[in-house]
Amino acid sequence: MPIKRICCIGAGYVGGPSCAVIASKCPDVQVTVVDLSEERIRQWNSDHLPLYEPQLDDVVKSCRERNLWFSTDVDKAIIEAELIFICVNTPTKLFGIGKGRAADLKYIESAARRIATVAKSSKIVVEKSTVPVKAAESITNILQANVKPGVKYQVLSNPEFLAEGTAISDLVSPDRVLIGGEKTDQGREAVEALCWIYEHWIPKEQIIVMNTWSSELSKLAANAFLAQRISSINAISAICEATGADVSEVAGAIGTDSRIGSKFLKASVGFGGSCFQKDVLNLVYLCECLNLPEAAAYWQQVVDINDYQRKRFALRIVESLFNTVTDKNITILGFAFKKDTGDTRESAAIYLSKYLLDEEAKIRIYDPKVEKEQMLRELTSPMISDNPDRVSKLVTIYDDVYEAAKGSHALVLCTEWDEFKTLDYKRIYADMLKPAFIFDGRIILDHEALMEIGFHVETIGKRLTRKPVHRPIAPCTQ
Ligand SMILES: NC(=O)c1ccc[n+]([C@@H]2O[C@H](COP(=O)([O-])OP(=O)(O)OC[C@H]3O[C@@H](n4cnc5c(N)ncnc54)[C@H](O)[C@@H]3O)[C@@H](O)[C@H]2O)c1
Numbered sequence: 479m480p481i482k483r484i485c486c487i488g489a490g491y492v493g494g495p496s497c498a499v500i501a502s503k504c505p506d507v508q509v510t511v512v513d514l515s516e517e518r519i520r521q522w523n524s525d526h527l528p529l530y531e532p533q534l535d536d537v538v539k540s541c542r543e544r545n546l547w548f549s550t551d552v553d554k555a556i557i558e559a560e561l562i563f564i565c566v567n568t569p570t571k572l573f574g575i576g577k578g579r580a581a582d583l584k585y586i587e588s589a590a591r592r593i594a595t596v597a598k599s600s601k602i603v604v605e606k607s608t609v610p611v612k613a614a615e616s617i618t619n620i621l622q623a624n625v626k627p628g629v630k631y632q633v634l635s636n637p638e639f640l641a642e643g644t645a646i647s648d649l650v651s652p653d654r655v656l657i658g659g660e661k662t663d664q665g666r667e668a669v670e671a672l673c674w675i676y677e678h679w680i681p682k683e684q685i686i687v688m689n690t691w692s693s694e695l696s697k698l699a700a701n702a703f704l705a706q707r708i709s710s711i712n713a714i715s716a717i718c719e720a721t722g723a724d725v726s727e728v729a730g731a732i733g734t735d736s737r738i739g740s741k742f743l744k745a746s747v748g749f750g751g752s753c754f755q756k757d758v759l760n761l762v763y764l765c766e767c768l769n770l771p772e773a774a775a776y777w778q779q780v781v782d783i784n785d786y787q788r789k790r791f792a793l794r795i796v797e798s799l800f801n802t803v804t805d806k807n808i809t810i811l812g813f814a815f816k817k818d819t820g821d822t823r824e825s826a827a828i829y830l831s832k833y834l835l836d837e838e839a840k841i842r843i844y845d846p847k848v849e850k851e852q853m854l855r856e857l858t859s860p861m862i863s864d865n866p867d868r869v870s871k872l873v874t875i876y877d878d879v880y881e882a883a884k885g886s887h888a889l890v891l892c893t894e895w896d897e898f899k900t901l902d903y904k905r906i907y908a909d910m911l912k913p914a915f916i917f918d919g920r921i922i923l924d925h926e927a928l929m930e931i932g933f934h935v936e937t938i939g940k941r942l943t944r945k946p947v948h949r950p951i952a953p954c955t956q
């Protein structure tokens with residue numbers, strides 16, 4: 479059954495880019511992305527899209543108002559569509575049962591209830607948000623409990639694997655597309671309809687069909703494995719710093735083993751982003767609910783090592799700066815959770831800033847893509863700060879990196895933006911207080927060159943040996 483109209487509920491980092499790519503690859507399908515947020519929809523319809531993502535502007539402009547629409551009229555889009563993607567947020571619960579671990583499914587439920595309330599014809603409902611195993615069953619229950627005569631629903635799982643910063647290329651050439659559905663005639667028909675969409679640009683053999691629960695669990699498992707690799711190499715980085723081994727050399731050596739592979743072995747100040755911590759904690763909670771405490775403890779360690787890595791780095795900054803950063807000017811380079819995105823959710827820079835603010839350091843922040851208001855929102859959120867006045871007193875945001883560095887005691891590189899590799903560090907050094915410190919939390923700078931300029935350099939997973947100071951050798955008297 480060729481699909482003519484798609485509705486996507488949720489115009490965020492997943493809904494917007496993934497539907498823009500579907501619209502661009504399927505010109506014969508009308509795609510409407512809806513959201514409750516009028517501001518977000520206004521931005522999607524403007525020249526200033528609500529999120530920064532390489533190539534996104536071009537894709538959106540190529541099909542907006544041709545077969546790609548952004549709207550707040552959720553009901554109309556649901557009524558008209560044959561296939562509905564649910565791409566709403568599923569954040570970690572902040573209160574009640576499962577607080578701090580379980581996924582908050584209230585947005586999923588409200589989307590399902592809206593479909594159940596307004597749908598007048600049969601729908602294929604596709605869960606694209608990341609959810610706990612068996613969430614599709616809850617969606618089905620809500621839909622069936624309110625079903626109207628002649629209306630039929632099929633609920634599919636189709637988790638999204640795009641990474642921010644590379645969303646468009648990930649969507650255009652994914653490693654695989656995963657579809658989970660019921661093994662019934664109706665289920666198979668719904669799976670075929672969704673496959674038909676993807677087959678517009680993805681080879682059939684890369685579309686993997688499985689049962690719904692396997693598909694839901696595969697998404698959590700994939701993120702848990704990726705996050706675990708980062709925590710594993712970060713745990714090794716602590717050993718490197720204590721012994722004199724170099725974590726980049728170790729990662730290079732183990733990555734050449736084809737069974738291990740070289741990707742996702744970059745030690746860092748800790749992983750961030752809206753997904754890894756949330757999804758690993760979601761898995762931990764699932765294990766706890768299934769009475770599997772050992773499995774829960776195993777996955778919890780992935781998150782614990784990430785906390786440890788951020789704290790370790792903050793401690794190193796304080797220790798290196800003669801055990802006090804109070805009233806010192808510390809410039810944070812990069813606030814996004816990774817390069818090529820303006821997203822700051824769970825960014826390591828937030829936690830680094832928090833630790834330094836707790837020590838009453840004066841923080842200056844520069845990021846090429848993150849808006850000032852966004853940084854302040856993160857730093858004053860109740861989870862991070864119990865004293866918003868301190869943030870307004872101690873934090874200054876700059877749009878010129880050289881101005882930010884002027885008069886600083888230290889630079890702390892938190893995001894691996896390419897532009898940080900090519901700054902004029904001689905100029906920066908000249909304007910900083912001495913001794914001038916650089917803490918490279920991403921291992922991207924030329925440490926030898928920086929030390930040559932005169933910087934005191936600290937990085938992750940490596941002890942940097944300073945050049946011996948050349949003094950004339952005293953003549954031997956005996
Ligand atoms: N961000 C990523 O890179 C990424 C990648 C893969 C999967 N995911 C998963 O995809 C889901 C969405 O993530 P995101 O980053 O796009 O979230 P987001 O917060 O950027 O966007 C979600 C949007 O849904 C809207 N929304 C919530 N309830 C709604 C409702 N009932 N009706 C209409 N709109 C509603 C919100 O207003 C928001 O704009 C999450 O489950 C996430 O784990 C995210």
Ligand SMILES: O=c1ccn([C@@H]2O[C@H](COP(=O)(O)OP(=O)(O)O[C@H]3O[C@H](CO)[C@@H](O)[C@H](O)[C@H]3O)[C@@H](O)[C@H]2O)c(=O)[nH]1
Nearest residue numbers: 638639640641642708742743744746749750751753815816
């Ligand atoms: O070797 C590495 C790789 C990544 N990171 C950090 O890990 C975090 C996450 O990076 P990445 O996975 O590239 O970005 P996300 O956009 O969070 O994407 C992840 O989370 C998405 C949401 O579920 C999934 O769809 C993607 O497949 C998965 O990669 C960032 O802070 C990175 O800097 C490291 O520290 N070292």
